[in-house]
Amino acid sequence: MKIFVFIFLLSTSSFAQTTMGRKYFSNFLGHVHKSMSKDATSLTIVQCSHSVKILKENNLLADWNYVQVGEDKGYVQSEFLTDKKPDCFQEKYPKFYNSVGLDISEMYYWGKLYDQYFQGKSKIK
Amino acid sequence: MKNILILILLITNLLTHTSAQEDPEAKSTKKIDETTFEEKEQKLIDYSNIKNVLINDGLEKQQEQREKLVKQIKVERKSISKDKYFYPTEEDFWDFISELWLVKNAQILSWDFPKPEYGIDVAFKNLLEKLGYFNKHFKILIVNTPTVVHFGLPAGKDSYIFLLSLPFVRSLDLTKVDIALVLLEDFFRLESKTFINNLKVDTTILGTNFYDTEVKKDFIQTVLKNYSRVIFDEGFDFQQQYEVTKEMDRVLKSDPALWGAYFRVINKIDKFIKSDLLYQKYLKIYPSPELQIQWLSPKKKVI
Numbered sequence: 001m002k003i004f005v006f007i008f009l010l011s012t013s014s015f016a017q018t019t020m021g022r023k024y025f026s027n028f029l030g031h032v033h034k035s036m037s038k039d040a041t042s043l044t045i046v047q048c049s050h051s052v053k054i055l056k057e058n059n060l061l062a063d064w065n066y067v068q069v070g071e072d073k074g075y076v077q078s079e080f081l082t083d084k085k086p087d088c089f090q091e092k093y094p095k096f097y098n099s100v101g102l103d104i105s106e107m108y109y110w111g112k113l114y115d116q117y118f119q120g121k122s123k124i125k
Numbered sequence: 126m127k128n129i130l131i132l133i134l135l136i137t138n139l140l141t142h143t144s145a146q147e148d149p150e151a152k153s154t155k156k157i158d159e160t161t162f163e164e165k166e167q168k169l170i171d172y173s174n175i176k177n178v179l180i181n182d183g184l185e186k187q188q189e190q191r192e193k194l195v196k197q198i199k200v201e202r203k204s205i206s207k208d209k210y211f212y213p214t215e216e217d218f219w220d221f222i223s224e225l226w227l228v229k230n231a232q233i234l235s236w237d238f239p240k241p242e243y244g245i246d247v248a249f250k251n252l253l254e255k256l257g258y259f260n261k262h263f264k265i266l267i268v269n270t271p272t273v274v275h276f277g278l279p280a281g282k283d284s285y286i287f288l289l290s291l292p293f294v295r296s297l298d299l300t301k302v303d304i305a306l307v308l309l310e311d312f313f314r315l316e317s318k319t320f321i322n323n324l325k326v327d328t329t330i331l332g333t334n335f336y337d338t339e340v341k342k343d344f345i346q347t348v349l350k351n352y353s354r355v356i357f358d359e360g361f362d363f364q365q366q367y368e369v370t371k372e373m374d375r376v377l378k379s380d381p382a383l384w385g386a387y388f389r390v391i392n393k394i395d396k397f398i399k400s401d402l403l404y405q406k407y408l409k410i411y412p413s414p415e416l417q418i419q420w421l422s423p424k425k426k427v428i
Contacts, residue, residue: 028224039239089221095210099340100225109228112237117264120246122253124260 018056023065023081025050028089029110032074036064038115043072045111048088052076080114161198166191210336218331219279219321222345223286226278226352227266234288235269243267245289248301249308252383256376258312265308267291271403274410276356277311277320285315296401297393306373306387313372319365324351360410370417391417 031042032052046052046069055073057066064075090097102110176185213221231237245265253261263285274293278286287308294304314320326348330341361369377384395414398404 028221089213089217092217093209093211093213095335096212096340099342100345102228106228109231109237110224112231113224113227113266116236116240117266118243118246119262119264120250121262122250122259 019068020054020056022051023054023067023083024085025052025076025080026082026086027080027111027114029107030076030080030114031111032067032069032072032076034074036061036075038077040075042108042111043074044069045107046076048090049086052081054081077115207334207336210340211334212330212332212340214332215328216281218328220281220284220286222348222352223278223280225345226349227286229349230353233270233272236266236288238269240267240291244301245304245308248305249287252302252305252309253312255380256309261285261312263287263308263312265289273356274404274407275307275311276410277308277315278352279315279318279321285312287311293404297397299390299393300386302383302386303390303393306377306383306390309376310369310373313369314361314365317368317372319361319369320355323355323359323361323365324348326351356410358409361412363412363416366412366417367420370420374421388418388421391421 025046025048028048030046032044032046033040034043035041050069053068055066055068060066063078065078065081067074067076067081212218227234227236245267246263249263249265253259253263261283262280264280265287266289268288269291271290271292273288274290276288278288280286289304289308293299297303299307330344335341373387374384377387391414394407395418398407398414
């Protein structure tokens with residue numbers, strides 16, 4: 001009996017999805033990275049306002065989140081995620097955006113752009 | 126019995142987990158029929174055939190009201206659909222088109238390469254705050270090419286994109302303060318909308334609706350072409366250069382250390398571009414550091 005209870009508890013922990021909640025991707029386009037580096041391999045491309053699952057990860061660096069998008073699990077910079085659904089160009093001007101006809105390589109580069117920028121904002125007086 | 130119970134527990138456990146893992150977005154992909162009940166009813170029933178029956182039953186008024194409602198729904202639906210057909214406003218357009226240009230020219234500009242934190246963003250932020258330019262959002266993109274030395278691209282209200290050549294910075298051995306001053310020049314060019322004016326494109330369609338017409342695809346191509354023309358070939362004229370230099374002079378005069386640093390940077394650039402063939406095009410884009418030195422130098426008094 002004890003063995004069965006142990007197996008039952010084990011199965012509970014192994015199947016449990018340690019989801020910490022959901023957040024929205026806030027940049028125009030971006031990447032889910034294989035590791036916590038801007039230059040790490042891209043697992044998938046995410047668009048603005050895409051909802052991502054935040055997963056628990058013990059060895060996480062301060063400015064990174066461990067996320068799941070579809071089947072892919074990887075890392076996204078924390079500053080690119082928001083709790084509130086962002087205003088996105090794609091949703092504001094859907095027909096215009098579709099008319100631009102971005103191909104997959106352009107979408108890839110657009111996502112990389114946000115990894116390569118050094119961003120800043122002078123304080124509000 | 127116990128075994129059966131445990132088995133049931135295990136199965137239910139598995140089932141609850143698989144259902145919990147199911148992505149809620151998958152559900153939203155199911156197509157939703159947007160037609161309202163009233164519209165469906167209107168489609169199904171031909172009221173003209175039963176007009177007499179309706180009059181006899183005193184339901185004619187009700188039918189009129191229903192038709193009015195369906196008409197109203199159709200108008201609302203058209204308006205919602207029309208909202209999707211807007212060109213971006215001026216506010217939203219420049220950030221989009223500047224980034225589209227960067228994406229389309231990724232290979233030429235060679236900006237997708239691993240780089241360390243240079244601290245340029247912090248230096249530039251500090252300079253803006255020191256000079257009283259608050260609430261300005263900027264994005265700096267380091268390019269690994271001498272093709273574009275430094276350039277400011279528009280990105281909407283109080284937002285700016287700056288390009289900076291790594292080979293240029295290394296060749297001149299520029300400090301963070303030097304770089305921040307070079308970017309400040311580009312910042313003033315953007316503030317005065319010099320770049321947008323030099324594009325010479327008609328932007329009157331921005332913010333308008335194209336529901337009843339075809340989207341002007343050549344508009345984007347024209348803007349992108351003009352971006353390349355100004356950034357790679359034409360740049361700014363003498364008058365525009367004079368104005369930006371005088372603006373730098375006016376703003377930096379209150380801080381002699383910064384003014385001195387700016388004067389030294391212009392001198393460095395002047396000497397460098399005269400000696401390095403790779404940067405000969407610089408004079409076409411920013412004419413000319415030699416004149417800038419003259420404009421900045423105090424005038425000699427003739428007694």
